[in-house]
Amino acid sequence: MGQDPQQELKDLTTVHGFYLELLESNLGHAVPVPEDIKPATSTAEDAAALVQNFKLWLDVLDLALTPPLVRDALKSLPGFETAHALLRYFITKASQRSGDRDKTDCIITYLFRTPAADKAAAWQRPEVDSSYAFISQSSLAFEGELYRALSEVPCESMPPEHVTLLQEFEYLYQELEEFRHFDQIIDSGIVQRVRELTDFPALGLDERHHVLAVSE
Numbered sequence: 001m002g003q004d005p006q007q008e009l010k011d012l013t014t015v016h017g018f019y020l021e022l023l024e025s026n027l028g029h030a031v032p033v034p035e036d037i038k039p040a041t042s043t044a045e046d047a048a049a050l051v052q053n054f055k056l057w058l059d060v061l062d063l064a065l066t067p068p069l070v071r072d073a074l075k076s077l078p079g080f081e082t083a084h085a086l087l088r089y090f091i092t093k094a095s096q097r098s099g100d101r102d103k104t105d106c107i108i109t110y111l112f113r114t115p116a117a118d119k120a121a122a123w124q125r126p127e128v129d130s131s132y133a134f135i136s137q138s139s140l141a142f143e144g145e146l147y148r149a150l151s152e153v154p155c156e157s158m159p160p161e162h163v164t165l166l167q168e169f170e171y172l173y174q175e176l177e178e179f180r181h182f183d184q185i186i187d188s189g190i191v192q193r194v195r196e197l198t199d200f201p202a203l204g205l206d207e208r209h210h211v212l213a214v215s216e
Helices: 005-027 044-064 067-074 081-093 098-113 132-150 160-177 182-188 190-198 205-215
Strands: none
Touching (some): 005 067, 005 081, 044 081, 044 098, 067 081, 081 098, 081 132, 132 160, 160 190, 182 190
16 A cells, blocks of 8 residues: 555655755745646645656756755754655655665665654664664664654565675674774775665665664
């Protein structure tokens, strides 16, 4: 079962408002909006008809916005409504474009680093001397928060081959603990190896939040 059309349209409207404000702020002028992009309406039939129009238009706007712009704009937003709407938008979109994947990472990173006041003790940003067990616990706690944010967005279970993929991060972390200088990290090629793992075409939400916790 997919998202409720009215809820999905509400999310897309929130994302659209965020995108327009960000673009207009950087351009210094208004952005023309197609006539078939209308405010959210009250009936399910109207919502279902508008969802596709919004998705096509937002796909165009995504090409105009870079991940750093989205990342920096999130820091100035009050509350988490927009961040959650953006997360649901990108997870539903399931785009393999590098820019979209990077924006998803920016959103997840923002949510990880700035938990709500009642979630502050649920997970913590790893420190230099944090154990892998601590990182895994924080990752699992954050996973639960992500699924609550996704609400009705369908998420497939992680296939067995991805479980094997995740196990490689413990060995990478053990290798990382041996480094004492930034140059050692660069020379080792570990950054590229992590990038290759996270760029796996079917990489899902489970892996991406785990990678986030390890790389923090």
